[in-house]
Amino acid sequence: MIKPVRHVHFLGICGTAMGAVAAAMKEQGFTVTGSDEKVFPPMSDFLRGRGIALKEGYCAANIPGDADLVVVGNAIGRGNAELEEVLNRRLAYQSMPETLRNFFLRGRRNLVVAGTHGKTTTAAMLTHILRSGGLNPAFMIGGIAEDLGKGASLHDSETVVIEGDEYDTAFFDKGPKFAHYLPSLAILNAVELDQMDIYADLAAVKKAFGLLMRVLPENGVLIFNADDPNSREVAAASRTKLKFAAGLGPAADEKSRATDLHHEPEASHFTLLGTRFSVPMVGEIYVRNAAMAILAAHHCGVPLDVVQRALAAFRGVLRRQVLRGERDGVRFIEDFGKHPTNIRETIKALRHRFPGARVWAAVDPRSNTMCRAAIQHDLTNALAHADGALIGPVDRPERFGPGAALDPAGIARDLNAQGRRAFSESGPDAIVTRLREITQPGDVVALFSSGSFGGIYEKLLPRE
Structure with missing residues (x-):
């Protein structure tokens, strides 16, 4: 018999994504507690301000007697005192991505932004444009965008923008996080060898991103970086019928190609979909990110003139130039x-x-x-x-x-x-x-x- 979930305990609660999910579950009426090795501001203040009880350090006694579900962060491994208690008591547990999927993503339009580079900036751009277009998306991004003021907001919305992290999910699930995110639209930026503590070679990286293609439905949408041969190779495995090959070079679709590039000290200018755009960031890498965000937002119904104004006002992401x-x-x-x-x-x-x-x-x-x-x-x-x-x-x-x-x-x-x-x-x-x-x-x-x-x-x- 499956027990109703009322009390959720988070192991590693002070991570950016874990904290955001914990706060959102508290707002939905769950009892939420958590622990972490180090508990300090600003995340500790953010969580306690929402009535979430925190424990610093890990010990078996921290696991509440009435916990119905334990969410295990991907930094938690065997030997952790609380994890061992969860396993010994045969408690229900799952990863953060599973929790996000099961409680927040089912039935929604999930826009998953993946790739070795550009995930955070592209996801932040897309979220900012959708907000400017009145869609008010929920979002989870692995950085702080100046326009958003925070990395996550899992409020009730038909549309969710998620940065699709290729890092592994949990101690019991070594697949990439994005495999759990139920994408209706996926953005695939450049694919290169990275995260070398878990991926031995480029073939392993391609295989991981291939999982995103495998869970993208036939009626979904794929926007991929046509300038990157690895991205093209991975995208070819997708069964979705609607694909946009975006980029600056000849491999991009004519309608998805950014043209007439011009860089100034404070902005880059380009033409896409018959419209002249400016992004207040300099460099081809940001033009490519912007092109994919534009195509995604336009597919979601945001008029091009709204996209144009929103992109020109985008203020960027912390720690990027x-x-x-x-x-x-x-x-x-x-x-x-x-x-x-x-x-x-x-x-x-x-x-x-x-x-x-x-x-x-x-x-x-x-x-x-x-x-x-x-x-x-x-x-x-x-x-x-x-x-x-x-x-x-x-x-x-x-x-x-x-x-x-x-x-x-x-x-x-x-x-x-x-x-x-x-x-x-x-x-x-x-x-x-x-x-x-x-x-x-x-x-x-x-x-x-x-x-x-x-x-x-x-x-x-x-x-x-």
Whole structure:
């Protein structure tokens, strides 16, 4: 007999997605509790403000006696005291994506934005455009969009925009999260080798994205990146009858191709669907993201003139080409930079944004992909687009076997051989010292990190 669900407990509740789902379930009338290894603002304040009881640290006693369902975050593994208690008591448990599907996505129009790159920005653009068009979509995005003010809102709406994460779902489900999201429309951006802690090679990545094609229904819609051969290959497996091959190049459908590109320091301009669009972000990567968001919004019924105005007003996503400040005439740009492709495209975009300026790239190798020797060649080639580069030490190199970790000194050596000024540094303090030695007024420094870069901005920029 299936027991009615009244009390839901979340393991790892302070993650962005977990917290959003927990808050939404509380709003639906469920009793919600949760625990996490670290409980701190702003998420702790957000959850407690909604009446959700939190426990810091994991122990068996945290599992309520009347819990009907336990939602297990994907960072929770065997050996966790609460998970072991759940298993020992034979309690009902499921992953966050399953919970999202079962309680929020069934029967709705779900727009799933996937791909190695551009997920967050494209999903934020699409959500912003749909809101401007009066559709008021629910959304879950893996970043904070300036226009939305938060990463998620699971209010009651016919339409839901979801960033489709390819990372694995839970300790018991190693498939990608997006396989659970019941897409009616899917956006597939570029497909590359990433998340190298769970994907051994590009074939494994393609297989994972192939799952999204397998769950997209025949009456669904697929918008894919026609400029990327891997995306084209994955999209070919979809059984959906309505496909849009979007992009800038000849592989794109004529009606789905962005043309007449023009970049200015503060915006990119292009034509699509017979309409001239402007997006206040610079670079081809953002034009491609915008093109897919436009096609999706237009398919959902938003008039092109509304799309045009909304896109022109889009304010972007935190940690994507954000000007953090200026000191002694040197401008410092923050970017997420979790993959060589992101770094290459951002450097190219900064050439348009700051014409004539010297562009330096400082890299904090932190993500599982950025720390590995497998991306040595690609990262070197990406940094060659800058005038000079500074590479910090690999985060926790002991995770990798001999020869498996990125070699920052080798990258600096190769770049110097190509005529670039490049330095392998011992950490953020050394990077700050070096930047003060080599930069001059008018220079631009792009700082790439998926973490905090060791508090480097507080060291680089004057205090107000």
